Amino acid sequence: MKILIIGGNGTIGKPVTERFKEEHQVIVAGRMSGDVTVDISSSTSIEKMFKSVGMVDAVINVAGDAKWDTFNKLSEDDFYIGIRSKMMGQVNVVRIGRKYLNDGGSITLTTGILADEPVAMTTSAAMVNGAIQSFTMAVAMELERGLRINCVSADLVDAAYEKYKNYFPGNTPVPMNKIVDGYVKSVMGKNNGKIIRIRA
Ligand SMILES: NC(=O)c1ccc[n+]([C@@H]2O[C@H](COP(=O)([O-])OP(=O)(O)OC[C@H]3O[C@@H](n4cnc5c(N)ncnc54)[C@H](OP(=O)(O)O)[C@@H]3O)[C@@H](O)[C@H]2O)c1
Numbered sequence: 001m002k003i004l005i006i007g008g009n010g011t012i013g014k015p016v017t018e019r020f021k022e023e024h025q026v027i028v029a030g031r032m033s034g035d036v037t038v039d040i041s042s043s044t045s046i047e048k049m050f051k052s053v054g055m056v057d058a059v060i061n062v063a064g065d066a067k068w069d070t071f072n073k074l075s076e077d078d079f080y081i082g083i084r085s086k087m088m089g090q091v092n093v094v095r096i097g098r099k100y101l102n103d104g105g106s107i108t109l110t111t112g113i114l115a116d117e118p119v120a121m122t123t124s125a126a127m128v129n130g131a132i133q134s135f136t137m138a139v140a141m142e143l144e145r146g147l148r149i150n151c152v153s154a155d156l157v158d159a160a161y162e163k164y165k166n167y168f169p170g171n172t173p174v175p176m177n178k179i180v181d182g183y184v185k186s187v188m189g190k191n192n193g194k195i196i197r198i199r200a
Helices: 013-021 043-053 076-100 123-139 158-167 176-188
Strands: 002-006 025-030 056-061 101-110 148-154 194-198
Touching: 002 013, 013 025, 013 176, 025 043, 043 076, 056 076, 056 176, 076 101, 076 123, 101 176, 123 148, 123 194, 148 176, 176 194
Parallel strands: 002 025, 002 056, 056 101, 101 148, 148 194
Antiparallel strands: none
16 A cells, blocks of 8 residues: 555654555655655645655645644634644645545544543644544545544653643553554555554
């Protein structure tokens, strides 16, 4: 399979890339690094990336930002960071990317535990995660040519535990391998429109 992994050099993206590279041709996209560069908050940039990569069998997106702060401090513009990047960025990867998928191909998006169990300072991040999960279930009903879509929603990964543990009191970190398995399940399995929840 030819697989495009957007964010394939990140904390989760890198081990996902390494796993798929064992058996597939992988192209990594990132804002600053990778085989191709892209900023998913710009649909022009997404279109340019797909034009240069060409047809693929699977797209995995493990990229997207949202601003974390207390609800009191988040401005309207702060909310638009997550809306433009993690929300519309992923919607546009699907909107544009489906034209570059071979019949029977798949798209895998990334959300996270915040959609189900938000913690303090995540009104924006939780909101866009929830939006992408609803989008995934809805758009799965309309994709054509046997295309599938799922999203992977993991709890805090063990590799980022030290950095984020104070934001997630009591969350049990998930082994990276288990999260990578979620992406494999989405791409290699038959699931469609599913939220693949990965918890410890
Ligand atoms: N870490 C966790 O415990 C965890 C748990 C559940 C869900 N998640 C979710 O998983 C995703 C990845 O998390 P992570 O911890 O792996 O993040 P990360 O280490 O910051 O990596 C993010 C990757 O995405 C790329 N990227 C960021 N913004 C981009 C943009 N606008 N356009 C294109 N590429 C962009 C970055 O590329 P450059 O470096 O080139 O900018 C980087 O390779 C996020 O959506 C996060 O919310 C994370």
